[in-house]
Amino acid sequence: MSIEIEGLGKNFGTFTALSNVNLNVPSGELVALLGPSGSGKTTLLRIIAGLESPDSGRVLFNGEEATRRQVRDRQVGFVFQHYALFRHMTVFDNIAFGLTVKPKKMRPDKEQIRDKVHTLLKLIQLEQLADRYPGQLSGGQRQRVALARALAVEPQVLLLDEPFGALDAKVRLELRRWLRRLHDEIHVTSVFVTHDQEEALEVADRIVVMNKGSIEQQGTPSEVYDHPATPFVFDFLGNVNLFQGRVHKGTAQMCGMNLSSPEHAAANDAPAVGYVRSHDIAIERVATDAGAIEARVHYLLSVGPLVRVDLMLSNGDGTIEVNLPREEADRLRLLVGEKVFARPRKMRVFVDDYQI
């Protein structure tokens, strides 16, 4: 089932949670709503589910108006951050709940319910825990039960609200990969909310980046990551360094560096900010041209396969962060206090005095 959102707006008192949001989720896609807390992503998800009603705008399911449709008639499966399992019911009864509350005529008989629940238990690999209570399960197990419970009613849309937010790092990684595989198997239209850019980049077919109640950019993970449309998206997806400067006729002058910036060929000595990801900076011992900036090594730290280098710019404009692959760092043999040159390999220049 496809979802279309048209001109959606929602206020909580004086706080604007959503303003004029337009979004299309094609049938069968797995879409991530990504943004910091307070960006409106959870509100948008809850409006799609019918748990919240919008102040303005429309929600369409398969092209049909569904803005005022009751939650129970929407055929959505909702997975909560804190699982929201029925604590007084066993795992089996939790998963069977959606089937047992169906009107008599549509309700499957006991045998069918049991088969269905066991199929789902197999899918989430928890067959042996059918008689346990939620309190006796780990966080990862609970979230899988919550997912099975949502899937039991065969929803047309699966909505997940920070589904891995309350889990520890390792379980989180396992579960999100499992979710991706599951989606490849059952192809139900899914929308999930997350503030973790890594999670969104890894799991989603498409990412919708939200900020302050509006959509900043939407696209495939590589589009969003490689071609951020706004400074906010650039900053939100990954570590980033800022260089202040000016741009004039396709050349950016940032902290004494001259870098070509062909997309701003028309700019006439305009103030600009250059964004460089921390892994898009090379460190060199000698300056070959004006594309590098002099700095001193301030701090070195190995983080797993990467080495983080903090450089203090010699012109006094603060520090920048560089992530080097370990091999590269080993080759350079950097020492704290040493003079080096930092060369941005890729810089995205935004003309505008955007402030973070």
Place this chain on the structure above:
Amino acid sequence: MQVAKHHENGVKVSQSTTEPAWVRYLLLVVALGFLSLFLLLPLAAVFVQALDKGWEAYLAALKEPDTLSAIWLTVITAACCVPVNLFFGIVAAWAIAKFSFPGKSLLITLIDLPFSVSPVVSGLIYVLIFGLQGWLGPWLQEHDIKIIFAVPGIVLATIFVTFPFVARELIPLMESQGRDEEEAALTLGASGLQTFFRVTFPNIKWGILYGVILCNARAMGEFGAVSVVSGHVRGSTNTIPLQVEILYNEYSYAAAFAVASLLALLALVTLVIKTVAQWKIQQTLSVAENER
């Protein structure tokens, strides 16, 4: 098991931060001494006095027609009040805990009102409204409806006085449990009623029991408000507490204490059920904690 372990560890770790032993014992002795002097001793006295003239006199005092009528009226009053306050208590707690709306804090204050008003005043309010000199008095007399100095007045006054018990017990419980489970049930296709009976009710049933027994104990034991509206008609509008007072004023001490012992017994039973219910609530809450 786990709780006990935790506790032991806690004591070990925090040895340096607790008071010296003599202070702890002193506090304990003072607390227990106070408790026995002002609570246990009078309670024991009630039973001793009631059985002063032996079991036969005790039973005879309870079988006296006026007393039987008082017991019956008390049971009827409680049987009317508890269901009404149970219903309104659940509705009010549901509205306050699960929705936000303008005037919410006003509603919470209003629910507490009967606790902050003297019971005598509560009774007087009804006399002022339904009494002969009251607003509705003449109209009621015309239509031959008796409220004051009759059973309806007693029931109304008792409902007013016992209104907060169920609601006050449920509001914090329901607030702490949040709305997630209900929302999950709705997305799974459950109707409002199904959601209440299959998801909400099992989570609050011990809280409801707790509120109901407190409400019941107060409904049966209420003196002030009932005294104002009942008119003390023997064998007709006397509840147990009023009957005790009458017997005592007539110097039939043994009979007075025999009837009073019923209320004391009610208190003891209430206490036991209350403890069990509280323990169960703690259990469901700690499960909820675990789930976070």
